[in-house]
Amino acid sequence: MLLILSLAPFAGSLAAIFLPSDKGTAAAWFSGAVALLCQLLVAGLYPLVASGGVLRYDLQWLPELGLNITLRMDGFAWMFASIITAIGLLVVVYARYYMSASDPVPRFFSMFLAFMGAMLGIVLSGNIIQLAVFWELTSITSFLLIGYWHHNAQARDGARMALTITGTGGLCMFVGLILMGHIVGSYDLDAVLSSGNVIREHPLYTTVLILILLGALTKSAQFPFHFWLPHAMAAPTPVSAYLHSATLVKAGVFLLIRLWPVLAGTDAWFWIVGCAGLTTLLLGAYFAIFQQDLKGLLAYSTISHLGLITVLLSLGSPLAAVAAIFHTMNHATFKASLFMAAGIIDHETGTRDMRKLSGLFRYMPFTATLAMVASAAMAGVPLLNGFLSKEMFFAEAIETHRYNILDTITPYVATLASMFAVTYSLRFIYSVFFGPPPKDLPKIPHEPPHWMRAPIEFLVLACLVVGVIPAFTIGPFLHAAVQSVLGDSTPVYSLAVWHGWNLPLAMSLVALIGGVVLFLLMKSYLATSIEGPPFFRRLEGQRIFERVLVTLSWKWARWLERTASSRRLQPQMRILVFIAFVAGTLPLLLQGFKPSAMALRSVDPAFALLWIIGIICAVGAAYQAKFHRLAALVLLGGAGLVTCITFVWLSAPDLAVTQLLVEIVTTVLILLGLRWLPKRIEDPNDPELMNFPVRLRRLRDLALALACGVGMMLVSYTMMTRNIPDTISSYFLERAYSEGGGTNVVNVILVDFRGFDTLGEIAVLCIVALTVFSLLRRFRPATESLEKPEQQKIQNAFDDDHPDRKKGDSIAEYLLIPSVIMRWMFPVIGMLTAFLFFRGHDLPGGGFAAGIAMSIAFILQYMAGGTRWVEERLRIHPLRWMSIGLLVAMATGLGSWLFGYPFLTSHMQYANLPLIGKIPLATAILFDLGVFSLVLGATVLILIALAHQSVRAPRAQVKAARMAGKETP
Amino acid sequence: MELVLSIGIGVLTASGVWLLFRPRTYQVIIGLSLLSYAVNLFIFGMGRLRVNAPPVLEPGGTGGLLTHTDPIPQALVLTAIVIGFAMTSLFLVVLLASRGFTGTDHVDGRE
Amino acid sequence: MSHLTDLPLWAAIPVCLLLLAGSIVTLIGSIGLLRLKSFYSRLHAPTLGASAGVIMICLASMLCFAVLQNRWIFHEVLIIVFIILTTPVTLMLLGQSALYRDRIEEKDGVPRKTTPDLPTPETETP
């Protein structure tokens, strides 16, 4: 039952959203049916909870964390559920007539039902986390409802504000609830409710309290979070009627009451809740007087009434709690009816401005009567339900609960606020229904359709009946609710209309009379005054909120974002290097790292000389890189050579070979790119260089760079002079030949022991080649580098000037002799490639080195003959080579699957060939072949893609010229 | 030996890092190259320095760390060289593209 | 694996002499790179190392390994051949590009295009 009850609205919501947008009536009936079903279900459950019983339904969700779907209904929940469903039903009926036919109503009803479901979820939650879930769901759905007319800026702002505030509160509450669960050791509501003392005495109590109250108070629009509520009035009236009378704002109250047995009764509770409640009560009432918008008036009155309930709850006495529960119900009835009445007025006259409205009684007497009764209930006129709960409130207010100033002023504030309530109620009635007939109304008012009025009639009847014979109507329900909240401490209370002449009655009378007098005094002022109360008009909650939000989320955030980050590369690099430096040295410094003593242990003078050269190259490259790019590249080559010789010196011939080959290719590559970079000429008088901050910056960079250098030096020196640890490499040295079948251990590691690394590495190369290729297909050189280089222009001009020369003769001549040699080198390098490839497994070399060497052979031909020349002669399909290479390498690895071994298990055996003898056949060779093919393809692809730009550039130049021509006219 | 090489590594690192902080793309690419030399040598140094003990076995024989240098750092450096080469070329092309699109060789695409 | 100490004296002397001579020639070539005044003169300097230096050091290497391993080792010949084949290419290209640049800048002492058979002496003035 409970499950159906909580799911039905959501299911209905889902169904409604799929209705076509012009099927408004159907949607209304459908959601009415859903609401009715829920109402009936709730009603049907009454017998089970009437006698203090609790219904539970459990469903596992996140059992490890104590979060389960627990539906739990007791008397109090029942009361709320019935309010929600009943008023929901009435509002649906009302909305059916209120909403215009052109509105896409199914969406409205869908959200409406979803909201109803969320609200039911809150009241039925038996798990506090689940409660938080539904709590936020109400925030979200109410956001959508308030923003329903989103073409209207006010609706958007109102919705946003409501969501921001209630959502924030909800998140705080969520934390509070988790903390509460932490204290209790369970999120189950029953467990929480039964451990009030534990919670109140826990050191975290105050934190929990504040967090939960933040949630409750924001939701209930308590001061200082009240301001969202009036702006939520931009919603369609049925929404206001539902949200602000019976449901959304009551969620906060619901939570306060629900947790009342657990949290209430301490000083902190009293002060926080009391202050908020009293201020809200008074301010709300005061503001309400000065509203010109009908719904605005009602909104502030809602705030005020919520304040009243809050004050009651703050007092901490059981009787006050009873009063609070009672007033909650009463307020729901009369406020819903008033909202609907206001909606009718708005609907029928086209305005809600009380300055324009007057004398409507003669146009819509029924509505007027209903509204009058309802507002009398709001004002607390005897024989109506509002009076009863107000009397209880007064009675509690004069009781002394705690000896402090707050408690002392409560009765006075209560009376004053009550007086204001009378004033605004009177004003509502008087200015709308009495007085001269209205002028300039957008529409001619008349009575609404009967069914639109019916919900009001029902509610007003309820007000009356409850007001006259409370004990027989509302009594049992109230009792069930109260008992489920207060349990054993349920006080004795009486729901009689007449308690005799006593102080509360006197206070009521004072309030009534004072209110009337006040109204009479202010009548003329109010009839013309502008919106908002005097003194506080400038203190508009919304404006403050907007400003704070803008400042916070926009100005400050952007300022912070800008300050705390940078979109420039250099600072990022500095930070990265700095942090890396700190991170690298910190563990060493903290643990007292001592670098090994510097000793000129067996320094070879030749080696030292070599590195002096290397160091000069490195520093020179760093120094020249800005203005003398070519020089920097040359020096970089020098540093590379020194590195390479070092590798040889220190027993790494493989590395030396590879480094050399890569070095060559890299140089050619960068040279290929150099053509597209802008000229940069050193200007010794550049003011930037003289600039002090610039110098300072450079000094800082230099210091950081030096620090890194020194750090690397110390660490590497220390490491190199330490004894080698027990490494895994002895395994490789022992087995490279016996199990890997090669004498070159490095190569065996690469193609066998750690062949997977190599596979990944060639894949990287493949990726980069593809990236370069595809990026260069879209390459557009800068306009000034589009033209041919200066040298070529001059040479071509020279050729053109001399009639006996053809264009391009200069280059042909230039390359005449060199190209002959370069061409003959092609097969030679090919042989070298084969050599490197075949011996790789046993001696330095291997597929990678071979691939690069072969690509150098190709590039040499390109340099000798030019792109067209080569491509006319050689079939170059680097993409295909790459693909084949990768596939071959993988297929080799996969081959071992056939024999039941894991990927890349290599196999080696000696084949006996006639004439030749035994030759080793290792699958690793095949793998290396894949590597070779891929490396060749990738390197050639990268180089050629770059080289092709020179061919493409003239085309691009033509295109650019065309574009420029198009732009100018 | 160790001292010389570690000073060399230090200088290469310092020059590379210094160039990384510079505003021109070309400086950055040279810096990355220098840095990659330094890093390669550093990795290599982690296997300790040995003269004339290449990890190449006699056919049919086995080896050990007494007679041969540590082959693993060498294998790692080889992989690192390849990847470094790939990345250098990629970066080069990207900086060319950036230069093409923005018209400047500043790393941020504007002066 | 053999050791250098296994080298008999009769082989060691020529090896060492060749080595020293080769390296000195190379050094002189490089000094030429340092000292010569004009670019075109400097163009000649590295060829010392690339010809005599390479040849001598390669011979030393061949001799040394031949003695050590007791068989004729020729593969240093390859280095000689390739150095002699490839170095000129670079030098030609460099010289030509320098010439071209000088012509544009119309430097003195640089021959114009197409002036056959006329020696144009150029003096290095200190």
Place this chain on the structure above:
Amino acid sequence: MTELFIIWSILGSQIILGLAMGCALFRMVKGPRAQDRILGLDALYINGMLLLLTFGIRTANTIYFESALIIALLGFVSSIAFSKFLMRGEVIE
């Protein structure tokens, strides 16, 4: 005796070659023309190759020969690229 003689003369020639590399480096750093720098690099490569050869003799190991061979065979490629860049403004047309 022989030992010492060999070792010292190899070391001597290595140092001499190192000095030769230094001279080449001077051209690379100093210029003044771009061509000079490239010439210096080319010389540096050759000298480096010779250094490798002497190193091979010193260690009596032929395993380092390939590096020298590769310099001899392919070292000129980057120099060619440089000179072509100087002459034509781009390496591959």
Place this chain on the structure above:
Amino acid sequence: MRYWFPYPLLSFALMVFWLLINQSLSIAQILLGAALGISHAWLMVNLRPSKTHTKKAWLVARLAGQVTVDVARSNLAVMRAILRSKRRPVRSGFIAIDITLRDENSIALLACILTATPGTAWIEFDSQTRVLLLHVLDIENGPTWADLIRTHYEAPLKELFE
């Protein structure tokens, strides 16, 4: 035959290269070297280098000897030139020579020899006027350079290849 072995000389040279580099004369290496040499020659076909035939291959030896002697001589000369004190610098300069060689490959070989010999550097060759521009380090005895080149190298090359 021509089809299968487009450049027999090249193939042979490559095979020699292969054997040298592998330091082996085993049958396996010879076969492999031959196979590679031939297959690389096929590759070369695509590049379409101009073909050069020679009938007097033995002349190569003579040329090689000549070159060796000249290299040695000029090495000494250049060393002297470099080490000469700064006060008496060498006179260096350009000389231009008419070249009668036609074959591309032999011109290339000539260029190599000239440049590899210290003291002379091949600077430019005008393909139309067939004028060769040389730079000579020590030009003291100017005109003899032209004769030297013509007699020592050009003539033997011509004999060899044309």
Place this chain on the structure above:
Amino acid sequence: MSWANHLIILPILFPMATAAAMIPIDERNRTLKGVLSFVSTLVLFAATIILLGIAASEATTGGTYVYQLGNWPAPFGIVLVLDRLSALMLVLSTVLGLAAQVYAMARWHTAGYHFHSLFQLLLAGLNGAFLTGDLFNLFVFFEMMLAASYGLLLHGSGPLRVKAGLHYIAVNLAASSLFLIGVSLIYGAAGTLNIADLSVRITTLGPESRMLMESGAALLGIAFLVKAGMWPLGFWLPTAYSAATPPVAAIFAILTKVGFYVILRLSMLLFGHEAGTSTGFGQTLLLCGGLLTIAFGAIGVLASQAMGRLAGYSVLVSSGTLLAAIGLGNSAVIGGALFYLVSSTLTICAFFLLIELVERGRDAGADVLAVTMEAYGDMDEDEEEKEVGVAVPGTLAVLGLCFCICAILMSGLPPLSGFLAKFAMLHELFNENGFGGNLPIRAAQWAFVALLILSGLSAMIAMNRIGIRTFWTSLEGTIPRVFLIEITPVLLLLLTTIFLSLQAGSAMRYMDATANALANPKNYTDRVLSAPRVRPAGGD
């Protein structure tokens, strides 16, 4: 070995092979490539699901399976290790891959060349990084993934992407150098590269070696933190992610998680309880950095005007949260954090895909479209854009709904998985020593809680603002033309999160088991180090 054993390597090999096979196919056959790639990803998805099932079933191995590449035993050869964590990440990456793949086939794969190959290689790299049990192999796969990500980021070219790409690449190249230095330091000090072996050896290291190793580990950590985008190392991230084409940005959502994954794995294995004095190494830094990252991300989210940047910053928030969760040093929180990881990754992926669809309708001159136009205009041989699907009626409503769900997920509002994840983390945070414990709560924990909530709040405010601006103020704008295959992946991703929310119980059980296994690495190391080599059938 049975086929199931080989399944472990499939997530790496299969996409790689597909990519390789697709390279030579002509670019004009993009549809063919797309279909191939899609099928491959689909197969991959099935495989990873099976792997997840294998890892989840305890069987005899405690969820850890080892694959010895080349049949070399563990500390020597490279091993792939499948455990719950890696299986989870595999599934996540393929799910994202599938979504992005499908989405790209509508139009974005035409914006450049070799999209599908790069994409498959990215998947291979990702999966490799998740599976490998070797530090250097991790580097290789990291580079593979990074290289592919460079390629994909640059896919479509254009000034914005190239500029962003330049920064991205430069920073990551520097970080890669750090990675190498770190790995080599660790090798130099400990003499091994296998992670499991390292975690065993670290206990026996002398003080000097230990500090050098820690220094190496710190450098490694920085490299991963750059990838994870920790403040102040992640400034490149929002720019790069918002500049990338939508499907690429979507798959990038998991790249930061790789950084997180590795840090988690290494800190648990190397610096767990048994690491002697190194226990808890770097945790404070992670915590502070994580918290700062959340704060920075939240501020960035608030400050972003464009949705792309907003999404970029929410990536930061998510990775900050995860890092801080590691930094808290509480393995129970990590269970929640893993849940959060899944949820936030799916969300951000969906959001990236959604952004472009939404913005497409806003303004014909939107810059993203301009980029495409330019891309089309520049093509010499490109075909006309094809109508792949039909424009969905009521597009805007669907987009709005998706946006709403994204907003709810990102701000951690109930009832979806974003909320559950935060709840799980907070729950574990407060109840460190069992539910209902009575321990004082540390300042760090408070800071974490506060930032978690505040970041959710900022996401809510920002999404709210942007959502209102997009959906509520511009009704008169043209309705975007959205292909069915573009919106489907978004919907599916969101449905996945909803499914995750519904199945939170079993999902959390899996995550908790994962966190537990991570906290007790003994099983892992034993499995890895004692895995037997395969012997040939006949005996060897």
